[in-house]
Amino acid sequence: MDRSNSARTGRSKSGADFLQLDPAEVPAGGLADWLTDRLRTAISTGQLPVGTRLPATRTLAADLGVSRGVVTETYRRLTEDGHVAGQGRRGTVVVEAPLGTTPAPDSRPRTRAPLSDHDDEIFDRLRDLPAHIDLTPGVPDLAAFPRSAWLRAERAVLSDLASKEFGYGDPAGTPMLRRAVAAWLAQYRGIAAAPDELIIVAGVAQTIGLVAQVLDQRDVHTVAVEDPGSLGSRQHLQNWGMRTPPIPVDERGLQIDVLRDSGAGVVMVTPAHHFPTGVVLDGERRRELIRWAKDGGLIFEDDYDAEHRYDRPPVPALRAMLPDQVIYAGSVSKLLAPALRIGWMLAPPQYRAALIARKRLADLGNASLPQLTLAQLMESGELERQLRFLRRRHRERRDAMVAAVHKYLPTATIHGAAAGLHLTITFGSGDDVELAAAALDAGVKTHPLSWHRQLPGSPGLVLGYAARTPSEIDEAIATIAKARAHAEVSARATVSRDQR
DSSP: OOHHHHHHTTOOOOSTTGGGOOGGGSOTTOHHHHHHHHHHHHHHHTSSOTTOBOOOHHHHHHHHTSOHHHHHHHHHHHHHHTSEEEOGGGOEEEOOOOSOOOOOGGGOOOOHHHHHOOSTTHHHHHHHSOOSEEOOTTOOOGGGOOHHHHHHHHHHHHHHOOGGGGSOOOTTOOHHHHHHHHHHHHHHSOOOOOGGGEEEESHHHHHHHHHHHHHHHTTOOBOEEEESOOHHHHHHHHHTTOBOOEEEEETTEEOHHHHHHHTOSEEEEOOSSOTTTOOOOOHHHHHHHHHHHHTTOEEEEEOSSTTOBSSSOOOOOHHHHOTTSEEEEEESTTTTOGGGOOEEEEOOHHHHHHHHHHHHHHHSSSOHHHHHHHHHHHHTTHHHHHHHHHHHHHHHHHHHHHHHHHHHOTTOEEEOTTBSSEEEEEOSSSOHHHHHHHHHHTTEEOEEGGGGOSSOOOOEEEEEOTTSOHHHHHHHHHHHHHHHHHHHHHHHHHHHHHHO
16 A cells, blocks of 8 residues: 555554554653654654544554553644644644754755845745744744634624625725724723724834835934844835934843934834843833933834733833824734734824825735734634733743753843743853854754844844744754854864964
């Protein structure tokens, strides 16, 4: 029998021939780990393609001569990873392949040059590189997307939708979603805004482009940015012709005195959870920034993941305190999935009409059906339930990463662990680009902190944890630690040779 063909037709494989599994080769006590690894590898290599139905737990346990609990635990782990899912009468089905296995040494990509090149395509180039475990910051837990709730919401929308609603809509967004977002922002971010004040956009990236175009129309060509700060945001601003002078961030947040001295009239900030260090802009700095804005400055507030908090009370958005001097941006990319491309912005009245006009020219407005489905998800309470679920799940993964860093990288300093989807670690010395490249060669993808700097600063890594399981996180940090240890040995050998 051609077993690969049977897998592709979705038929269940059973019997001792299933993946040629032989539990006799496994040390005592390690059956669940062994079986999980074998199935995960089979999924990633295509032996078990998406759509394959796995054997029933009872059947596979009997064929392997192991307890049913071993197979049940294996399927549970794969379900948590998002690789398989229970589909009623179809049983347990492969729904998503892992990101890939570590390439063999002779076929691994040459990663050090791309990681070192600070060009506009660096994120796309890095995204295309294979990795066994991807710790890219800003990636949510895509396996946790509430598929069933989304389908229910979509059916509810379609059952009641009038035919005219399938036409071109308001470029500022559907009234239903703007009402839902206004209620969400009032509840979770302390922002009082009328639905008509909101503009629905294709994520924060589009907000940056629209704001940059409107500023350019008004002969403003400089937007100061945090340092360290998001390389992606900086690239978007520069793509639209904006200069991006760096303003240092310390343990209290943005240094407002440096902002004043820079002469910039606009600044882009992440005050609730600074990217990438996780610092919260403290009370005195907030007051200083508000005074700067009242003196004629404009604040561009990127509230990219403020709902994800674990060990601290919520921090109100700057927009809640200063509506006439703040352009506010948020999205569901970190809460649901970037694939939806749905975000929102609030702008002072003097900018709103120009921003809507630019949005109309850009794309005539976001697609209405996903907007209405998201609105239904919000108004039904499903999005709130999803947020509570994610907080528990992310806290577990955050804790696993903190524990792994303490275990394998005890000299590293951890930043920003109280909230968000990532944390940052810094080292006293070393080349973080080389370290990230070495880790990628070993199968772990992450960002060097220096990517997100324009000014000199401590080397480090920005590590996303939301999309990875605790066991994957532990493995990844151990791999990074080995790469760092090897780099330190090489550096000492180089110094010794130079001294001779």
